[in-house]
Amino acid sequence: MFPIRDHNPSGRVPYVTYMLMAANIGIFFSTWDLHGDTRALYNFYANWALVPAFVSEGTGYTGFLSSMFLHGGLAHLGGNMLFLFIFGDNVEDEMGHGPYLMFYLACGIGAGLAQYLSDPTSTIPTVGASGAIAGVMGGYLLLFPKARIDILVILIIIFRIIPLPAWIVLALWFGMQLFGGFGSPAGAGGIAYWAHAGGFAIGVALTLPLWLRLGGPLFWQRTHGHPPHPVARYANSTTRIPRIPRR
Numbered sequence: 001m002f003p004i005r006d007h008n009p010s011g012r013v014p015y016v017t018y019m020l021m022a023a024n025i026g027i028f029f030s031t032w033d034l035h036g037d038t039r040a041l042y043n044f045y046a047n048w049a050l051v052p053a054f055v056s057e058g059t060g061y062t063g064f065l066s067s068m069f070l071h072g073g074l075a076h077l078g079g080n081m082l083f084l085f086i087f088g089d090n091v092e093d094e095m096g097h098g099p100y101l102m103f104y105l106a107c108g109i110g111a112g113l114a115q116y117l118s119d120p121t122s123t124i125p126t127v128g129a130s131g132a133i134a135g136v137m138g139g140y141l142l143l144f145p146k147a148r149i150d151i152l153v154i155l156i157i158i159f160r161i162i163p164l165p166a167w168i169v170l171a172l173w174f175g176m177q178l179f180g181g182f183g184s185p186a187g188a189g190g191i192a193y194w195a196h197a198g199g200f201a202i203g204v205a206l207t208l209p210l211w212l213r214l215g216g217p218l219f220w221q222r223t224h225g226h227p228p229h230p231v232a233r234y235a236n237s238t239t240r241i242p243r244i245p246r247r
Helices: 015-030 032-036 038-048 052-056 063-069 074-095 097-118 130-143 166-183 193-213 217-223
Strands: 002-006 148-155 158-165
Touching (some): 002 074, 015 032, 015 063, 015 097, 032 038, 038 063, 063 097, 074 097, 074 193, 130 166, 130 193, 148 166, 158 166
Antiparallel strands (some): 002 148
């Protein structure tokens, strides 16, 4: 199960979100040939990914920034860009283009720091925009806790789209990151759970001043936690396959 869209249209074109998506996609495909050469990919990651052991040795600091524009595969890239597309436009709409860009980069760097602190001696490269995007999700939770998120649920051959409030979707996601972080041994590869959890928490913290300027609890009371504008509605498509009556 994963989110596919929200019912929260933005009031202006999210230029920064589109720019970030284009940068991530462009960098990934510009390094496509490296993914077929393990040695070349490792050397590339040694220079541009976040490697905690290098930071502990006093080098590799650029990885805190550059790593958030690198991805390990198409599924990794696609999943991150989907989440950025769903949640980024509304947070950018509320913050403004320039502050949103600074917010995104700060969340990404903070997420990298959280991952580093989880195991400063790790030699496993960390790549991906998910820490920064987790920060965007944290900001979205604070600003639009009851916005409707459509979740695609796949059970073998059964496909269902279920709308859920954002606070349920994002709280469950955050809980899964904490569970994965505490349940994974230090130095284990795979998902950077602490980058996700750290980025999310930093996103909430950095959005807090905006939320307070909007009124804080009064903002929630005024909007009832919903987006402060009409929601988007999607028509349910029907199949064109004719029904054959049984005899």
